[in-house]
Structures are given as C-alpha cells and as structure tokens.
Amino acid sequence: MTCLPGKVDRQLGLVIDLDTCVGCHACVTACKGWNDQGYGVPLSDQDPYGADPSGTFLNRVHSYQVEPPGEVPMIVNFPRSCLHCADAPCVTVCPTGASYKRTEDGIVLVNEDACIGCGLCAWACPYGARELDMGAGVMKKCTLCVDRIYNENLPEEDREPACVRTCPTGARHFGDLSDPASAVSRLVAERGGIDLMPEQGTRPANKYLPPRGKDRAPASLLEPLLDVQATGLAGWLDRMLGRF
Amino acid sequence: MHPAPSVILFTVLSGAGFGLLVALGLGLVLPSGWAALWLWGLGYGLAVAGLMASAFHLGRPERAWRAFTQWRSSWLSREAWGAVIALLALAPVALSDWLGLGWPRMIGWIGAGLAVATVFSTAMIYAQLRAVPRWNHWITPATFLAFMATGGAILSGQGAWAALLCLALAGLLVIGWRIGDTRFAAAGSTMGTATGLLRGRVSVFEAPHTGDNYLTREMIHVVGRRHARKLRMMAVVCAGVVPALLMVVLPGIWGPLLAAPVHLIGAAAQRWLFFAEAEHVVGLFYGRR
Structure with missing residues (x-):
C-alpha cells in the first residue's frame, strides 16, 4: 500500500558536506557502476x-557560484539524489503500490515489477x-544501496552506499538520522545541517552541510613582495625624495 | 512540463465525453431509439478513447491493471476506478434510452455523479502536486469541471445554457491564468531554498551533464511556452466565445455539430498550455524553469 508509514523504526540517510565536496563526480560514477548490476534493472543509456x-x-x-554580499564569490559543488523524505510525495501518488517507504529503515524504494x-512520482518529487x-x-x-548496506557477503567497510564508500574527500556520510547520538546526527547538529526546499513540506531525511565562509583574500597575493626596500644610492634618493 | 500529446488527447476527450454522459445521465436530453444509441455511443466513445490514449504514455502499459490497487492514497488510482464504475453504472440508463425500457432515471443520476467524480479525480492528479505550483490550486479542478460541463452542454445541444457555460468557461480561463502566473513566486521555492545556499546570489556554474536527461525533457520544457499569448487567445476564442455564438445563432443540430469541434480545438490549446506553462521546481537546480 502506498500510504506512508506513520513512524519508521530507523531513518537511514546521507549527510552531504558542501564544504568538502570537490565536484569530482566519483559518487556519480560509483552509483552508476553499482546500480548497473545491483538492485533492479540496470541503469540504461540511450x-x-x-x-x-x-x-x-x-x-x-x-x-553553483554563490556571491555572498561583501565576500569572495565561491564555487559550491552540489550532489543531488533521493532525500528519503518522511513525507515523501512520490509514494502517495503512486497508483500501483510500486513506490513505498520502508518502516524498518525509512528507505524509499520502487518495486520495479509493479x-x-x-x-507521476517523478512529477511529485521536488x-x-x-x-x-x-x-x-x-x-x-x-x-541507498539497500543491496550493499545489509550485505554480509561484503567486507564490513563496504557495507555503506557506493557513493559514500567512493568519495575521495569524505564529503558524504551515511547513518541513522533518527538517532540523535549517531555520528551523522551529531555532524548535522554541529554544522547546522539543513533541509532542501523545506517549503515543499517533504521533511527530507538527507541533510546538507552548508559551506563555511571563505577568508577575506588580500588585495593581491604579491602585496608583501611589492614593498621593496632600496639600499645604497637608490635608497638615499628614495628617502630624500620621499620627504617632499 | 512536457505536453505529451497522449495526455492532452486523454484529458480533452474524456472530459467532453464524461460531460456528455452527465447530461444524458441527468436526463437533460432524453433521446430514444437510434438517436439515443448515437448520443450515448458518442459519450462512451470519447470517454473510452481518452482512457485508451492515457495508457499510451505508460512505460509498461501491460501492467496498467495495477493502477486500480491504490485507491486509498492515489488520485490516479481513484480516477481509474471512477472511470470504470461510472461507465458501468450508466450502461443500464443508456440501454433503457436506446430500447425504450423506461427504467428509473435514478441510476442515471448516480452515474452522472460518478462521472463528475472521475473528472475531479483527473484534475486532482495535477492539483495535488506541490512541486508544480501552477497546478497546485483549486483553479485546476474548477477548470477541468468547467470544461466537462461546457463540453457536455454543447454535445447534448443545450442551446442558450451551453452558450452561457461557454462564456463562464472563457472567464474562468482568464482568471486561471491570472492566478497561475503568480503561483510559482507564491510557492516560495528559489535556487536558494533548493540548494540551501542562502548566503548570496546563486547561479549555475556548471550543469551536472552536458546533454538532456529525463528530468530536463519531462519537467523543464520551455519550447511550448513561446507562443503562450497566441495560444491563450486561441483557447478563449475557440473554447468559449465562438461556440457560445454558434450555439445561440445556429438552429437545431447545427449548433452542436459546428460548436463541438471548435470547442475541442480550444480545449486542446488550453490543455497544451496547461502543461507547457507549468513550471516544476526541479528546474531551479538547473537554473531554468
């Protein structure tokens, strides 16, 4: 049934650090690679x-380029995937029951056989x-790599989503967001993790950690080198002429 | 949103078809014999043709029967049920009219109610989507029901009443566009809220992919909006003004015969815009709408 579960036992999800992501697209490739041979039909190309x-x-x-007023503009790399929402609009619109949210871990899945x-679910997702x-x-x-995270045939360090496992900068974190003591929940609390488009009322599980502010750059990186102290005749001239 | 021809055809034809079935079910016209067969057949034909057309936009049409299972949560499922029950409920009335059996009209009223509920469900499929602010408003079901009433009144030859409904529909269309044009801003979603980058102006530096994908094809369809002004004019004139005149001026069967096709062309123009002008919030991630 495509009604949403009133309450989930756990809510697994991702925390994505926009400060750390370098935009290498390794998570995109790892995701495509794993899901070409894992859960459901392979991801096709045309x-x-x-x-x-x-x-x-x-x-x-x-x-994205962000231009904070009075600060240095910054480039922010922004991975976008399913947020495994608590009020997932994609689930309730499904006419066949193929879309569902799991009670045991809050993962939103599609039963591809149904x-x-x-x-319509793609339309409903903001x-x-x-x-x-x-x-x-x-x-x-x-x-959420449901076929990895519980897979006891894999070494324990591989039992996390492919995107998290592969991220070379550690910008992606996986864990139980319903447990306030979990590493991901603490990270969200420390760094002020946010929901995307909260006005859509979806209550996403995944959180994004906003980029930290940049330091103010000097007018020129060569500035310290420009203050040349002349010596000898040139130095005397410099001092003399500087008086007038 | 991408204006898929199958969905435009479906909503326009089934709307008019169910409208005619409502008029027949309520007994606004009481045809008998071959006239009854022709009118009821037209109503059923349009409604069923629309339903068939809707199956063409499915990725796996052979599993369409599964759409009947989730009526408790899904408007699409409710629409499927509504359509089938309404068509079944009206069948005895159609039979009675055709063969002159004189069965009670009461069944027709129930069937008419079910037909209205079906078109309302169709509209709610769109109106429920918060991610498409233009649709997410009561004006969407109001417009679908107005089209149903007008189409039914024209096809069943209601003369001056049909003309009045045509003009009311034209007015509702204008109101709908005025409301719709403000909806995206009213929803409050921006590139800032989409990305959570609220510290300053956000612009796209690089897109995630150089080509198209399903999202850009399906939800960020801008081509259809280019001629929005002309199409709006065409929708008001063809769906409302011209059929109103034809229904009043032309005698007998000539009114509906000429007004109906003009009205359906106007309805198709409106429905094209309904999709083409609807902006999905996912476009914000791409810096496009």
Missing part, C-alpha cells in the same frame, strides 16, 4: 556513444530524484 547521449542516473552533481512507468529508465520503462531512484 545513444551513449552517439551525438546525443543520455542515460539514467540516481545521483547528479551540480556546480511499476507501470506512469511517471528534487528530481527519480528518473524513468527509457530502456526498461520503469522508475529508477536511489536505493
């Missing part, structure tokens, strides 16, 4: 080597987290 390539991805990295590919796979005609979305 015309991958042709003039107009396109394909299904569960994670995309945007890059999906008719109507696309975050663009869902993409209809053009090859299989069913909806694809982030599974």
